[in-house]
Amino acid sequence: MADSTPTLSGPPQAAKKPHSFTRHDLTVTDEYAWMRDPGYPEVTDKEVLTHLEAENAWFEARMKPHQARIDALFTEMRGRIKEADKSVPQKDGDWLYWIEFEEGAEYKKWWRKPVAGGPDELMLDEVALAEGKDYFRLGAISVSANGKLLAYAVDDNGSERFTARIKNLETGELLADEIPGTLSSLVWVAQDKGLVYSLANEQWRTDNARLHWLGEPLEKDVELYHEDDDGFRVGSSLSSNEKWLIIGASDHETSEARLVLADDPLGEQILVKARAKGVEYDVDEREGVLYIHTNDTHENFRLATAPLDNPGAWTTLIEGSDQFYLTGVDLFRDFYVIEGRVRGLDRIEVRYYDDPARIEPIEFPEASFSAGLSNNPEWHMEKLRLSYESMVMPSSVLDYDVAARTMETLKVQEIPSGYDASLYATERLEITARDGTAIPVSIVYRKDRPKGEDAAGPLYLYGYGAYGIAIDPGFSTARLSLVDRGFAYAIAHIRGGDDMGRAWYKAGKLEQRTNTFNDFVDCAKGLIERGFTTEGKIAIAGGSAGGELMGAVINSDPHLWGAVVAHVPFVDVLNTMLDETLPLTPGEWPEWGNPIEDKAAFEHILSYSPYDQIKAQAYPPLMVTAGLNDPRVTYWEPAKWVAKLRELKTDDNELIFKTNMGAGHGGKSGRFESLKETAEEFAFILWQLGVEG
Numbered sequence: 001m002a003d004s005t006p007t008l009s010g011p012p013q014a015a016k017k018p019h020s021f022t023r024h025d026l027t028v029t030d031e032y033a034w035m036r037d038p039g040y041p042e043v044t045d046k047e048v049l050t051h052l053e054a055e056n057a058w059f060e061a062r063m064k065p066h067q068a069r070i071d072a073l074f075t076e077m078r079g080r081i082k083e084a085d086k087s088v089p090q091k092d093g094d095w096l097y098w099i100e101f102e103e104g105a106e107y108k109k110w111w112r113k114p115v116a117g118g119p120d121e122l123m124l125d126e127v128a129l130a131e132g133k134d135y136f137r138l139g140a141i142s143v144s145a146n147g148k149l150l151a152y153a154v155d156d157n158g159s160e161r162f163t164a165r166i167k168n169l170e171t172g173e174l175l176a177d178e179i180p181g182t183l184s185s186l187v188w189v190a191q192d193k194g195l196v197y198s199l200a201n202e203q204w205r206t207d208n209a210r211l212h213w214l215g216e217p218l219e220k221d222v223e224l225y226h227e228d229d230d231g232f233r234v235g236s237s238l239s240s241n242e243k244w245l246i247i248g249a250s251d252h253e254t255s256e257a258r259l260v261l262a263d264d265p266l267g268e269q270i271l272v273k274a275r276a277k278g279v280e281y282d283v284d285e286r287e288g289v290l291y292i293h294t295n296d297t298h299e300n301f302r303l304a305t306a307p308l309d310n311p312g313a314w315t316t317l318i319e320g321s322d323q324f325y326l327t328g329v330d331l332f333r334d335f336y337v338i339e340g341r342v343r344g345l346d347r348i349e350v351r352y353y354d355d356p357a358r359i360e361p362i363e364f365p366e367a368s369f370s371a372g373l374s375n376n377p378e379w380h381m382e383k384l385r386l387s388y389e390s391m392v393m394p395s396s397v398l399d400y401d402v403a404a405r406t407m408e409t410l411k412v413q414e415i416p417s418g419y420d421a422s423l424y425a426t427e428r429l430e431i432t433a434r435d436g437t438a439i440p441v442s443i444v445y446r447k448d449r450p451k452g453e454d455a456a457g458p459l460y461l462y463g464y465g466a467y468g469i470a471i472d473p474g475f476s477t478a479r480l481s482l483v484d485r486g487f488a489y490a491i492a493h494i495r496g497g498d499d500m501g502r503a504w505y506k507a508g509k510l511e512q513r514t515n516t517f518n519d520f521v522d523c524a525k526g527l528i529e530r531g532f533t534t535e536g537k538i539a540i541a542g543g544s545a546g547g548e549l550m551g552a553v554i555n556s557d558p559h560l561w562g563a564v565v566a567h568v569p570f571v572d573v574l575n576t577m578l579d580e581t582l583p584l585t586p587g588e589w590p591e592w593g594n595p596i597e598d599k600a601a602f603e604h605i606l607s608y609s610p611y612d613q614i615k616a617q618a619y620p621p622l623m624v625t626a627g628l629n630d631p632r633v634t635y636w637e638p639a640k641w642v643a644k645l646r647e648l649k650t651d652d653n654e655l656i657f658k659t660n661m662g663a664g665h666g667g668k669s670g671r672f673e674s675l676k677e678t679a680e681e682f683a684f685i686l687w688q689l690g691v692e693g
Contacts, residue, residue, distance in 0.1 A: 011655065012054035014643035015047070023578070024599040028612065030575065032640040041159065041204075043628055043635070052628070052639065052659045059658040066683050073481055074679040078672060079417035080477035088397045088410045090385060091115060092377040095147055102127070106670030107136065123150055123169060134662040136670070140164070140185045144192040145242065149175075149214075151186040151195055157662060158629040161200050166214065177214060187236050189245055189265045196224065196236045196245060196265065204583030204631045206233050209247045211265050224265060225249070225258065230586035238262060239285045240331040241379050246283060252467065252590040255280045259311075273312045284331045286353070291317070291336070293329045299502040301326040303338065317356065325501040330373055333380045335402060339372060341470070344440050344493060344500045346371045348386070350402055362400055362407075366390050368428040368442060370472035383408075389475040391426040391444040391489075394419065415477060423447060424483070428473070431526030437507075439519050440499065441527070442473035445488040451531045457486045458562070458689050459533035461524055465496030465516035466545035467591060468505035478678050485686070485693050487539075488532050494519035496545075510593050511600075514608055517552040524560050536562045539685040543567035544633055551610025551641065554619055561620040563688035565681050568630055572637040573609040574602070583631050611641045618651035621688040623681065626659040635659055654688065 016031040037045040063070070086100040095112045102109070107126035113119065123143075130136035139153035139162040150169050153162035164179040164186055177195075183206050184198035194213050198206040207227040213220060224247060227234050231251045239246060245265055247258045256275040261267050272283050272290065281294035290311055292304045298320020306313050318326065318338065324347070328339045338349050348371060350360040364371055369390040374397065376385050382402060389395040394413035401408070425447050430438040449457060460482050464471050471491050479489050493499040496508025496516040508516040524538055540561055542550045547569020554564055570576070577595050580586055593601030606612055622645070626638040642657040649655070685691075 011058045011646060012051060013646060014051055014639075016647070023595070024602050026599075026602065026606070028574070028606070030640075032643045033575075035636040035639045035643070036634070037636075040634065041629070041631070048636075052635070052661070055639070055642065055657045056659060056661075059656045062654065062656050063680065063684070066687055069686065070676075070679045070683045073682050074672075074676050076417075076481055077478050077675050077679060080415045080419070080480065081671070081675075082414045082416055085414070086111075088385075089113075090375050090377065092143075093145075093147060095143075097143075101671070106130065106672055107138075110141070121169070124152060124167070129154060130670070139182070140197075142186045142188060143169075144188045146192050149188075149192060151188070153182050153186060158627055158660070160204070160631050164195075164197060166195070175214065177212065179212060179218065184235060185237060187238055187245065189262045191263060194265060198234050198236065203230075203581065205230065205587070206235065209234050209236050222266065224260070225269070230580070231589060233587060241286060241333075244285055248282065249275075250280065251587050253278050253280065254590075255282070257281065257283045259283070259285070270308070270311055272306075273314075284329070286331050286333075291329060291331060293326065295320075295502065299506070300324065301502070303329055318351075322501075325498070327498075330376065332376070337373060337384065341499070341501070344470075345369070346472075348372065350384075360402075360405060362386070364388060366393065368426060368473050369393070370474045389413075391442060391473050391475060392421050392424045394421075394475050394477075413475070413477075419477075419480070426473070429526075429530070431523050433515075433519050433522040435515070435518075437495070437515075437519070439495075439523055439526075440493040441490050441523050442493065443488055443490040443527075443532070444479075444483060445532075446483060446486075449486060449488065456528070456531050456534045456537070457488070458482075458537045458539065458691055459488045459490060459527060460539045460541070460685070461490050461492060461520075461527070462546075463492045463494050463516075463520045463523075463540070463542055463549050464546040465492075465494040465508055465520070465549055467496075468498040468502070470497045470499040478675065478682075481679075481682055482685070485691055487691075488527075490523070490527060490532070492520050492523040494523070494549075509591055511604055513592070513604070514552075517549060517556065517608065520549060521553055521557050521560065524557075535560055537689060539563040539565070539689060541565040541567070541681065543569070545570050547571060547633070547638075548573060548610060552608055552613075554622070555610060555613045555615070558617060558619050563685045564620050564622045565624075565684065566622065566638070567625045568627060568633045569610070569624065569638050569641065570633045571610040571641040574605045574612055576634075576637065577601075577605060582634070611637070611644060614641075614644045614648050616648050616650055619645060619649045619653060619655070621654040621684075622656075623654075623684045624657040625677070626657070628659055628661045654684075656684075 017034045019033040020029045037043045037048050084103045087098045089096040089098040097112045099108045099110050105127050107130050110124040112121050133156050135158050137155045141152040143150055150167040153164040155162045162182045164182045166175040166177045181199050182197050183200035187196040194211050196211055209225040211222045211224050227249050232249045234249050237246050244259045245262045249256050254275050254277050257272045259270040279296045281292050284291045288308045290306045295301045300320050302320040303318040304314035305317050324340050326340045330337045335350050335352050340347050348362040352358045371388045374385040374387045383399045386398040397411040399408045426444045429441045433439050494516050495504050498505040538561055547566040550566040551571040577592050595602035595605050624638050624642055626635045628635050
């Protein structure tokens with residue numbers, strides 16, 4: 001048995017212990033299976049902890065000579081953040097609400113003041129709540145309709161099990177009510193006498209919607225809805241007019257919603273339409289008419305209406321379209337707003353209840369950008385709060401006057417150390433994948449960056465490609481630390497996300513999963529062909545399912561990459577999808593397939609699962625991170641992956657692995673602590689690519 005203790009002469013070598021299993025007449029060997037603590041989510045196994053600590057020690061030893069560069073990058077990145085900053089106040093009822101960061105603060109403060117005039121009121125102080133804690137994250141936060149109470153939820157270890165509390169905003173005192181183990185929104189009902197929430201069960205699944213009466217013990221809380229399907233999750237919200245409590249249940253491809261009067265949450269629930277496999281919908285209500293956003297007749301969704309007294313009788317209001325991907329609908333008193341994408345670019349339209357033919361698109365100036373509705377809390381809105389940014393334009397807060405059809409810029413992200421947008425160029429390219437599909441790539445670089453075969457410099461390529469999550473071409477101040485050192489920074493809008501519509505998502509899931517990996521590799525090769533970089537000068541990064549992407553492409557095309565960063569990578573896909581006791585697994589089968597029941601799914605996942613496909617070959621330099629308390633990608637996935645890579649790789653390239661022992665899926669908390677991890681990542685990349693400065 002190998003010793004996990006690191007020495008100055010080499011990294012830790014993990015023990016190998018015989019372990020195998022057989023399913024569908026196929027036997028899989030997994031000699032690092034012991035890294036899963038049998039007591040998880042409690043991790044107390046001494047051998048496991050010793051190994052993780054040894055890896056952390058090796059990480060620190062290898063990165064220590066580069067600490068000066070890490071510090072310089074951090075100082076540089078921090079200098080681009082306006083430390084004393086505040087959001088644009090927004091009216092909600094009788095109050096104006098905003099958040100503020102103070103100089104040097106890791107966390108924010110939540111403020112308000114009366115619209116009619118009066119002093120500022122500090123509602124919630126995250127700085128004080130986080131004091132003395134290694135990790136802090138504010139989850140749900142919700143002010144009661146009468147403005148007197150504040151419900152909020154806190155996670156202080158990264159496990160994503162939040163404790164909800166209620167604060168009296170008039171006295172500043174905390175009520176005795178305390179709800180541990182929540183994983184949900186907090187919704188005020190029954191004229192602010194009740195709070196609806198969801199508990200995470202033992203498997204970290206929200207299979208319930210519960211009602212808590214203020215001042216009553218938790219034993220008297222009422223379960224409004226319970227979900228029996230392990231793959232479905234439950235969530236609650238209010239309709240836009242705040243008349244209805246909406247209880248939704250869904251997995252990655254099917255959903256179902258119930259309505260109950262918010263003032264009478266124990267009353268009769270209205271099932272909008274029973275779930276049908278593959279049909280997703282969400283619902284809102286206005287003047288007795290339901291508005292249903294659904295993919296039942298077109299994968300890019302349509303908008304339908306139905307009378308409240310016959311909620312399953314859906315009539316099309318906006319047809320589904322191959323060209324327009326309808327991603328969302330927001331109702332207001334006098335109009336409604338639809339959001340979507342055309343050829344991958346955001347589009348926002350104002351529409352009218354009494355005149356279906358009246359369509360007012362909101363126009364934006366750039367050819368490639370990210371835009372959407374921001375915080376619009378009131379039923380009667382005359383000006384819409386919007387967000388806007390691009391890869392060269394800092395994020396902006398806008399107000400759009402609906403009647404006048406005019407735009408006002410309220411705030412543009414300030415960069416204290418200075419930023420000149422004219423120095424940078426952005427492009428939206430299309431690169432043809434091996435099956436002939438055109439893959440969009442958004443790229444930003446300095447205009448003075450040399451191009452061409454003889455001058456091609458380093459490139460940072462980012463990808464995700466899962467769950468139908470689009471990666472917008474937005475702005476990043478941290479990114480400038482690479483771009484100003486000669487990097488081009490590219491986002492590959494690969495299949496598996498829904499950047500180009502719902503079909504784009506479907507073309508990267510289940511049996512078509514490998515399209516995602518091939519697209520990423522082909523985008524890299526296409527950027528080489530266009531003179532942006534050369535083989536071996538490409539740094540790539542991804543997290544979670546994007547970490548799975550990293551694992552797949554270093555197995556298939558290791559020679560392309562000069563440095564690879566995999567954050568909390570989902571790399572042990574087969575073992576995780578075979579373990580229905582893990583928090584996410586049953587709900588993930590529509591995304592990846594169910595290898596327990598389906599031999600074809602088992603074989604397909606096995607064919608690409610990064611951990612299972614490691615082979616004896618040279619691998620690029622690799623930096624890996626994990627969170628000990630991560631409920632989404634369990635710590636042992638990256639730990640096992642790194643151990644097997646150390647065993648089989650034939651090169652001497654760097655392989656370093658860090659586990660955050662007091663954090664979860666998102667790494668360290670706090671705006672500067674998390675920035676330190678970005679500085680670490682960038683320092684590793686610059687080191688491996690030999691970039692000076």
